[in-house]
Amino acid sequence: xxxxxxxxxxxxxxxxxLALTASSMLLLVGAQLLIPWIVKTLVGAVTAPGANLDVxxxxxxxxxxxxxxxxARAGLQFLRSYQAHLAGWGVVADVRKYIYEHLQRLSxxxxxxxxxxxxxxxxINDTDLFEQLIAHALPDVIVNLITFVAVTAVLFSLNWKxxxxxxxxxxxxxxxxxxxxxRVRPAFRSRQKELGDLxxxxxxxxxxxxxxxxxxxxxxxxxxxxxxIDSYYQSNLRALRLMATFQPFVDFTSSLGTLIVIxxxxxxxxxxxxxxxxxxAFFLYLEMFYAPVRNLSSAWEAIQSSLAGAxxxxxxxxxxxxxxxxxxxxxxxxxxxxxxxxxxxxxxYNPASPVLENINLEIPARSVVALVGPTGVGKSTLVSLIPRxxxxxxxxxxxxxHDIREYTLESLRQQISIVLQDVFLFYGTIRExxxxxxxxxxxxxMIAAARTANAHEFIEAMPDGYDTMIGERGVKLSGGQKQRIxxxxxxxxxxxxxxxxxxxSSVDTETELLIQxxxxxLMKGRTTIIIxxxxxxxxxxxxxxxxxxxxxxxxxxHSELLAREDGLYRRLYSVQRNLEPxxxxxxx
Ligand SMILES: Nc1ncnc2c1ncn2[C@@H]1O[C@H](COP(=O)(O)OP(=O)(O)OP(=O)(O)O)[C@@H](O)[C@H]1O
Ligand SMILES: [Mg+2]
Numbered sequence: 001x002x003x004x005x006x007x008x009x010x011x012x013x014x015x016x017x018l019a020l021t022a023s024s025m026l027l028l029v030g031a032q033l034l035i036p037w038i039v040k041t042l043v044g045a046v047t048a049p050g051a052n053l054d055v056x057x058x059x060x061x062x063x064x065x066x067x068x069x070x071x072a073r074a075g076l077q078f079l080r081s082y083q084a085h086l087a088g089w090g091v092v093a094d095v096r097k098y099i100y101e102h103l104q105r106l107s108x109x110x111x112x113x114x115x116x117x118x119x120x121x122x123x124i125n126d127t128d129l130f131e132q133l134i135a136h137a138l139p140d141v142i143v144n145l146i147t148f149v150a151v152t153a154v155l156f157s158l159n160w161k162x163x164x165x166x167x168x169x170x171x172x173x174x175x176x177x178x179x180x181x182x183r184v185r186p187a188f189r190s191r192q193k194e195l196g197d198l199x200x201x202x203x204x205x206x207x208x209x210x211x212x213x214x215x216x217x218x219x220x221x222x223x224x225x226x227x228x229i230d231s232y233y234q235s236n237l238r239a240l241r242l243m244a245t246f247q248p249f250v251d252f253t254s255s256l257g258t259l260i261v262i263x264x265x266x267x268x269x270x271x272x273x274x275x276x277x278x279x280x281a282f283f284l285y286l287e288m289f290y291a292p293v294r295n296l297s298s299a300w301e302a303i304q305s306s307l308a309g310a311x312x313x314x315x316x317x318x319x320x321x322x323x324x325x326x327x328x329x330x331x332x333x334x335x336x337x338x339x340x341x342x343x344x345x346x347x348x349y350n351p352a353s354p355v356l357e358n359i360n361l362e363i364p365a366r367s368v369v370a371l372v373g374p375t376g377v378g379k380s381t382l383v384s385l386i387p388r389x390x391x392x393x394x395x396x397x398x399x400x401x402h403d404i405r406e407y408t409l410e411s412l413r414q415q416i417s418i419v420l421q422d423v424f425l426f427y428g429t430i431r432e433x434x435x436x437x438x439x440x441x442x443x444x445x446m447i448a449a450a451r452t453a454n455a456h457e458f459i460e461a462m463p464d465g466y467d468t469m470i471g472e473r474g475v476k477l478s479g480g481q482k483q484r485i486x487x488x489x490x491x492x493x494x495x496x497x498x499x500x501x502x503x504x505s506s507v508d509t510e511t512e513l514l515i516q517x518x519x520x521x522l523m524k525g526r527t528t529i530i531i532x533x534x535x536x537x538x539x540x541x542x543x544x545x546x547x548x549x550x551x552x553x554x555x556x557x558h559s560e561l562l563a564r565e566d567g568l569y570r571r572l573y574s575v576q577r578n579l580e581p582x583x584x585x586x587x588x
Contacts, residue, residue: 003310010094014087024080025143031073038062040281088135092127099123105321108389117200122316129309137302144292151288158278169256173293180246187239188305194232201228250297254290331411336400337365338496338527344395355381357550368528370538373547379531383499387416417490421501423482431466437492452521453488498528535573
């Protein structure tokens with residue numbers, strides 16, 4: 001969508017407010033034009049030969065008229081300002097809501113190379129510019145254009161020769177405006193980009209404050225932020241310097257008109273072909289003739305930067321969304337059985353380095369499959385293909401005999417409970433975080449889920465129990481506690497397929513025990529895929545799949561795999577078994 005079209009589409013909803021704005025603006029221009037005319041009438045009357053009491057009556061009438069005009073102007077100014085902002089900020093709010101919804105519908109692939117701060121800048125800063133445009137820049141342009149046309153007409157009616165003479169500098173002014181537009185638009189665009197970069201870096205640093213302290217990187221990070229702030233400052237300066245260079249030039253060119261009127265107007269008055277009252281009015285109107293030209297240049301600047309913002313928003317909106325509900329897609333109303341089958345699945349994040357190649361795997365309904373293998377072989381990647389966080393490069397995955405691409409994304413994801421490797425908890429209470437799995441669940445169900453995840457005891461021990469607030473990233477909880485809350489969240493969802501991607505960093509003994517000892521509680525009646533780093537947790541799985549080098553190296557049960565003389569599983573297992581007594585010994 002073109003930036004202008006985008007703004008227009010959203011502004012349409014506020015047409016009533018915009019119409020009120022426009023009509024009050026028109027009346028304001030009229031009020032403004034009236035005042036010099038009253039002054040002209042006054043000067044004409046008092047300088048006329050033989051002025052008398054009748055003139056005093058006129059003076060009183062003019063005073064009252066001016067009072068009425070000023071009062072009306074006050075009311076109109078309120079109306080214009082309020083209605084313009086009503087529309088301006090209304091559009092900003094609508095666009096923000098839409099961008100956020102759109103962002104949620106973009107695939108995870110979109111987020112891979114994006115900084116959160118940059119995206120936030122689109123939602124906040126770029127949309128702010130729409131208000132600039134609708135409530136300030138566009139009204140300014142319209143008011144000034146109308147004023148200019150109306151004043152020109154009045155000036156012509158006063159003295160056409162003098163008016164023609166005063167238009168001589170106008171082409172010069174228009175020329176400089178054009179040069180300005182070409183030079184300044186890119187400058188404002190790069191200023192906005194710098195602001196986005198600054199936002200992104202700040203966001204990143206504040207999120208990583210713990211690491212900054214741990215590595216005593218305060219000095220260097222402060223320098224890095226300084227650099228960003230400086231480069232925003234520099235690009236701001238660059239844009240404003242262009243404007244500052246240009247503004248005095250416009251002022252100068254427009255003041256040439258005053259010189260002309262003083263010189264030629266004075267002559268005309270001396271010859272008696274221009275009444276004094278008309279000359280006075282001419283000067284007053286002349287200011288209104290050139291002010292629009294000057295104002296247009298700053299309104300132009302605001303329009304440039306708003307359009308640059310709208311351009312970025314339009315670019316974001318043009319990003320393809322994840323495929324959503326398409327007629328004919330499967331939307332099972334009852335839970336699926338949970339039989340998964342991967343055929344010749346290949347996948348890569350970028351074509352140069354394939355992550356998975358020709359994976360074939362059958363996962364019967366309600367079975368427990370463990371995925372093991374060295375770090376970075378693609379275990380998390382493999383499970384992320386099931387809820388379609390990413391789509392297979394080639395091959396297919398089917399659920400209950402249907403390709404997962406035949407289901408709507410929503411219904412597919414409703415069938416899957418997932419505990420991701422990097423646990424993320426939202427800012428809010430523990431209760432809210434667990435209910436995230438199923439907001440309509442009863443309190444009993446929520447507590448049962450927490451019990452299943454071995455989380456109930458430690459939650460109860462907290463000062464506010466389930467109503468304890470946890471930080472943006474769950475900072476007040478230990479890694480294991482966060483993990484158990486995220487398991488409770490997945491359990492509460494109660495979907496036919498459960499995916500557990502065990503965290504390497506916070507492998508928590510109790511969680512490990514939970515997975516070892518309570519499979520019937522956690523996994524009963526579900527198809528379960530566990531990615532485990534401690535092989536002791538996967539012993540009871542129906543099938544263990546060992547991944548290595550983009551492919552499945554071996555599959556079997558624990559005992560089958562151990563029986564293989566040169567098996568990878570046997571090697572990994574014996575390494576861990578040998579290490580554990582060593583660790584235990586070193587702790588004593
Ligand atoms: N979003 C991504 N973009 C590009 N490459 C990625 C992305 N996520 C993972 N990779 C790469 O894909 C490969 C597989 O990563 P994956 O996270 O699936 O490994 P893993 O087996 O889960 O490892 P771990 O045991 O450490 O969790 C790695 O080489 C990784 O660098
Ligand atoms: Mg992983």
